[in-house]
Ligand code: TYD
């Protein structure tokens with residue numbers, strides 16, 4: 499190796515920002531202490547990294563309209579929650595990144611996927627750089643029986659893995675995890691930005707060249723000691739994040755990028771004694787354990803991808819004993835809650851400036867859709883007045899700075915979901931009334947409001963009735 503070509507570069511381990519000098523804070527993602535020195539061989543990086551042409555074969559040109567898509571190009575995993583997030587199955591030759599905190603269940607999910615896909619007659623190869631074959635077998639035993647179509651390889655050398663894939667010709671490959679893989683052509687340690695990128699580029703080349711579908715596991719790390727999955731988001735076809743509260747048993751698989759389907763789709767799972775179980779009706783799951791007749795609690799409907807999801811929003815407002823009141827949120831945006839409280843104060847004359855306020859989306863879900871604004875407002879007012887809202891009420895709608903309630907997308911679907919779970923009254927933006935006319939006839943009372951004041955008047959009247 500010619501010494502002159504080796505250069506020292508600093509990479510941010512969180513976002514992959516490259517710099518010739520060390521810096522305390524990454525200019526790209528503003529993270530501190532994430533710049534790590536790596537020695538790279540420039541001559542190799544330019545030819546190897548990123549290029550994904552097939553060696554030895556001439557590129558083929560075809561008329562776009564003549565390219566046919568066959569249904570069998572997609573492999574259904576049989577796990578409905580996963581298939582939907584993937585956009586209707588595993589696309590042949592695709593590269594999918596599955597990111598998440600260590601211990602959240604990525605290996606379990608992918609091993610279960612292997613199990614299902616293999617049962618359907620597809621050949622899969624599970625490559626682990628983290629666990630031994632015996633450890634994987636112990637996990638597999640908890641998950642049930644495996645067909646002989648599942649091959650196991652415990653290896654961290656990329657060249658050896660590529661060779662095995664070429665020889666065994668599996669249809670689906672799982673790489674667990676990308677941070678343990680290393681390529682001999684790069685001198686830096688496994689897990690560094692240049693190694694992780696090189697490994698992904700090589701896998702991309704394999705996936706597209708041999709038409710194998712590759713799943714890559716990437717650990718999300720906070721310390722910045724190994725490169726995070728964000729470094730490769732741009733290289734892969736699909737990015738899925740597996741999230742959830744470690745203390746709770748459910749897990750949410752969220753699609754954040756998908757070249758073959760809609761993003762923001764979620765799949766809900768529950769971690770059980772013997773693996774992950776699909777949660778077919780997540781709304782019911784999210785609402786279980788909801789308190790009865792408690793002030794500050796309301797149900798909202800948020801769209802997660804194409805699916806409506808009912809969630810409980812809780813507000814707690816109490817007098818502050820500090821000069822600057824405390825405001826805190828879990829599962830939603832703090833800035834948004836501050837804004838809604840300012841709207842309430844200015845447009846409806848509710849004195850909240852001396853109050854501490856806490857807003858919580860239960861179930862550990864993160865919801866940023868503005869459609870939950872109206873429910874947040876009502877939860878805050880309900881807690882402020884210490885009056886419970888009607889138990890069978892749901893509300894959704896975006897709140898603007900003038901206190902107007904704006905229409906949101908897919909109102910009819912949201913109302914239908916609420917009806918399915920036995921809700922009887924729905925407060926929604928007046929602009930959405932047209933979409934939901936038919937709902938009025940049956941057991942659901944649909945009430946259109948055009949301002950926050952309208953909504954408050956309605957719940958005020960409910961109080962008088964009760
Ligand atoms: P794992 O898939 O190893 O996480 P990751 O690959 O994301 O690091 O999941 C580990 C956790 O899941 C571990 O705490 C044990 C738990 N688990 C169960 O609760 N039930 C099971 O059947 C399995 C296999 C794991």
Ligand code: MG
Nearest residue numbers: 604605628674
């Ligand atoms: Mg694992």
